[in-house]
Amino acid sequence: xxxxxxxxxxxxxxxxxxxxxxxxxxxxQAIVLNDCVRIYFSTRTRDTxxxxxxxxxxxxxxxxxxxxxxxxxxxxxxxxxxxxxDEHGIFPINVVKYEGKVYAFTCGWSRRxxxxxxxxxxLAVSRDDGLTxxxxxxxxxxxxxxxxxxxxxDPFVTIDADGWHMWYIYGTKWMKITERETSPxxxxxxxxxxxxxxxxxxxxxxxxxxxxxxxxECQALPTVIKIRNRHHMYFCYREATDFRNNKNRGYRIxxxxxxxxxxxxxxxxxxxxxxxxxxxxxxxxxYPNVFRCDDNIHLLYNGNEFGRYGFGLASLQAQQ
Amino acid sequence: xxKWVKRGKIFDPTGGANPPWMSEFAQAPCVLKFxxxxxxxxxxxxxxxxxxxxxxxxxxxxLNRKNLLEIVQVSQTPTLSLGLPGTFxxxxxxxxSVIRNGIEIRAYYGGWTRCESxxxxxxxxLAVSQDQGVTFxxxxxxxxxxxxxxxxxxxxxxxxxxxxxxxxxxxxxGERWLPNNGKPEPVYRIRMATxxxxxxxxxHSRDLIERRLGTDECQASPDVFFSNGRYHMFFCYRHGLDYRNGNRGYRIxxxxxxxxxxxxxxxxxxxxxxxLEGWDSxxxxxxxxxxxxxxxxxxxxxxxxxxxxxxxxxxxxSLT
Numbered sequence: 001x002x003x004x005x006x007x008x009x010x011x012x013x014x015x016x017x018x019x020x021x022x023x024x025x026x027x028x029q030a031i032v033l034n035d036c037v038r039i040y041f042s043t044r045t046r047d048t049x050x051x052x053x054x055x056x057x058x059x060x061x062x063x064x065x066x067x068x069x070x071x072x073x074x075x076x077x078x079x080x081x082x083x084x085x086d087e088h089g090i091f092p093i094n095v096v097k098y099e100g101k102v103y104a105f106t107c108g109w110s111r112r113x114x115x116x117x118x119x120x121x122x123l124a125v126s127r128d129d130g131l132t133x134x135x136x137x138x139x140x141x142x143x144x145x146x147x148x149x150x151x152x153x154d155p156f157v158t159i160d161a162d163g164w165h166m167w168y169i170y171g172t173k174w175m176k177i178t179e180r181e182t183s184p185x186x187x188x189x190x191x192x193x194x195x196x197x198x199x200x201x202x203x204x205x206x207x208x209x210x211x212x213x214x215x216x217e218c219q220a221l222p223t224v225i226k227i228r229n230r231h232h233m234y235f236c237y238r239e240a241t242d243f244r245n246n247k248n249r250g251y252r253i254x255x256x257x258x259x260x261x262x263x264x265x266x267x268x269x270x271x272x273x274x275x276x277x278x279x280x281x282x283x284x285x286x287y288p289n290v291f292r293c294d295d296n297i298h299l300l301y302n303g304n305e306f307g308r309y310g311f312g313l314a315s316l317q318a319q320q
Numbered sequence: 321x322x323k324w325v326k327r328g329k330i331f332d333p334t335g336g337a338n339p340p341w342m343s344e345f346a347q348a349p350c351v352l353k354f355x356x357x358x359x360x361x362x363x364x365x366x367x368x369x370x371x372x373x374x375x376x377x378x379x380x381x382x383l384n385r386k387n388l389l390e391i392v393q394v395s396q397t398p399t400l401s402l403g404l405p406g407t408f409x410x411x412x413x414x415x416x417s418v419i420r421n422g423i424e425i426r427a428y429y430g431g432w433t434r435c436e437s438x439x440x441x442x443x444x445x446l447a448v449s450q451d452q453g454v455t456f457x458x459x460x461x462x463x464x465x466x467x468x469x470x471x472x473x474x475x476x477x478x479x480x481x482x483x484x485x486x487x488x489x490x491x492x493x494g495e496r497w498l499p500n501n502g503k504p505e506p507v508y509r510i511r512m513a514t515x516x517x518x519x520x521x522x523x524h525s526r527d528l529i530e531r532r533l534g535t536d537e538c539q540a541s542p543d544v545f546f547s548n549g550r551y552h553m554f555f556c557y558r559h560g561l562d563y564r565n566g567n568r569g570y571r572i573x574x575x576x577x578x579x580x581x582x583x584x585x586x587x588x589x590x591x592x593x594x595x596l597e598g599w600d601s602x603x604x605x606x607x608x609x610x611x612x613x614x615x616x617x618x619x620x621x622x623x624x625x626x627x628x629x630x631x632x633x634x635x636x637x638s639l640t
Contacts, residue, residue, distance in 0.1 A: 080472075081496075081497075082437060082438060082497040082499060082504060083435070083437060083438040083441070083472075083473050083474075083494070083497035083504065083506070084472050084473065085467065085472065085473075087437055088436075088437070110435065110436075110437070111435065111436035111437065112406070112433065112434065112435055112436065113433075113434035113435065113436060114405055114406060114410055114411075114433075114434065115405060115406040118406075118433075120467065123469075136469055137468075137469030137470050137472070138469075138470075138472040139467045139468050139469045139470060139471055139472030139473070140467055140468065140469070140472075141468070141469060143466045143467050143468075144408060144443065144462040144463055144466045144467075145460070145462050145463065145464075145466060146446070146459055146460030146461075146462050146463070146464055146519070147460045147461075147462060148462055149404075149406075149407050149408065149460065149461035149462030149463075150406055150407060150408070150462065171406070174404070174405040174406030174407075176405070184405060184406065186406070199469070
């Protein structure tokens with residue numbers, strides 16, 4: 001794969017959100033509309049205790065991905081009510097067009113006591129080209145189960161003739177607090193589920209993508225695109241601890257491919273994209289989203305500090 | 321109206337005779353029959369921690385089958401460990417419902433975690449015993465029945481049954497959290513799921529029992545007993561708030577069904593209520609009905625939801 005970095009295309013600090021300077025533009029995810037490419041992302045506010053809450057906003061670009069047309073910061077989807085799975089944030093959101101509607105698969109956050117958070121996957125539907133979304137219920141569509149005990153999140157959904165496919169992550173371990181960490185570290189892996197209609201999902205059980213670093217490797221945010229007859233997955237991965245400030249242990253972009261959706265070959269060496277030597281994506285790359293627009297295939301991603309400074313774009317170059 | 325004759329309190333965990341982890345409470349009794357004794361599974365608690373919070377542990381009390389007032393053995397260690405950090409049952413296993421499945425015994429239980437905005441959340445776990453119910457091991461680190469679109473939180477109070485070819489799980493599902501001036505309280509109602517194997521469940525996604533005390537009524541302990549061609553459910557119900565006040569606390573309700581899906585509630589037939597004085601004079605809850613050697617009995621809890629133990633009643637007549 002051969003990606004050409006276009007550069008950072010959205011800087012949150014240049015925009016405002018809920019009366020303050022926008023902080024973070026995480027996990028950009030695109031849908032292509034008639035007159036624009038709409039890129040959803042998660043940004044943050046702080047609650048009365050100073051703790052972050054993630055909210056969804058979007059930015060529209062022209063279909064050549066050359067110009068930012070507008071930034072939309074009015075509420076798109078509300079956070080959940082007291083005690084629900086998405087009470088304390090939605091991050092990320094995955095959007096899929098289907099029969100004139102836009103389906104948003106959300107990763108909802110709620111806070112815990114012994115560990116910082118729990119997450120589950122929800123569904124909301126838009127009938128106005130993704131301007132506003134209505135949740136189909138107050139609970140999740142995919143959550144913890146016997147062998148995937150917590151931290152079900154990061155959905156990515158595709159629809160084809162075989163039905164609905166969802167790649168997502170699930171937690172396998174909360175680690176004891178070490179000297180370097182202020183709260184328990186988590187380990188999570190990429191899983192896979194299928195559905196006939198996008199609401200009732202069957203987990204296909206188990207880790208889909210082999211570890212590269214070690215058994216405690218954290219794998220996040222899978223995104224999959226089919227090019228000719230091969231499925232290509234991008235995701236990000238990191239060490240379980242000391243990953244925030246140590247650039248050697250932070251998020252990198254990983255890559256796998258499959259010809260049958262069952263067997264995946266991990267092949268990071270051929271991902272075709274790396275951290276830059278300097279600048280906004282020199283320490284970390286994470287939260288990739290691959291999408292097709294007209295004749296081009298694009299990759300959105302975050303850089304340093306998990307997207308605090310915005311997101312960038314790369315474009316796939318023609319294969320030799 | 322049924323005629324239940326109270327036989328008195330059977331087991332009181334208070335008084336210091338038991339290990340520290342069962343120093344208070346003997347909640348949600350559930351009976352498993354053996355040749356010479358019956359094993360009554362209960363949930364007990366050690367003293368609360370510095371913040372006043374309790375954990376709940378699974379235990380049993382064996383009663384002489386020929387004389388249910390005689391205790392022949394009390395479990396010396398909890399029958400099930402607490403869950404790992406960050407899992408759904410890290411802070412308690414309560415209540416428990418057991419069933420034989422060939423040579424093994426399965427326990428379905430409510431697993432408790434602690435949350436930030438609300439005090440707790442509960443999902444239903446599954447553990448299996450290979451030693452006649454003395455010790456249980458969980459089938460997975462996650463729940464066997466977890467949250468869904470219209471059952472967003474607080475899945476608890478499992479009662480496992482096998483009528484006919486299917487497995488039935490009666491349980492409660494949280495509907496709303498009442499803010500209650502910063503001390504949130506859940507509203508929950510009785511529901512059911514069915515399964516071919518007791519592991520993969522299909523929720524019926526509807527409330528089985530109509531409300532009697534208004535929209536904030538809470539229903540628990542849906543104990544279903546088949547007799548004379550009909551399904552008889554004894555359960556308990558209370559007001560949503562201020563339920564520690566005796567007049568608003570738990571009472572035992574009754575409903576009957578021909579098919580387990582359509583239920584007719586008629587609390588006036590329950591035939592058991594609080595006593596004028598004594599250990600069950602303020603509250604009566606968590607009924608469990610069982611047949612033993614031709615007689616029908618009910619175990620139940622008294623004041624403060626079983627803080628001072630459980631009692632026994634015997635049916636005069638039959639359930640029709």
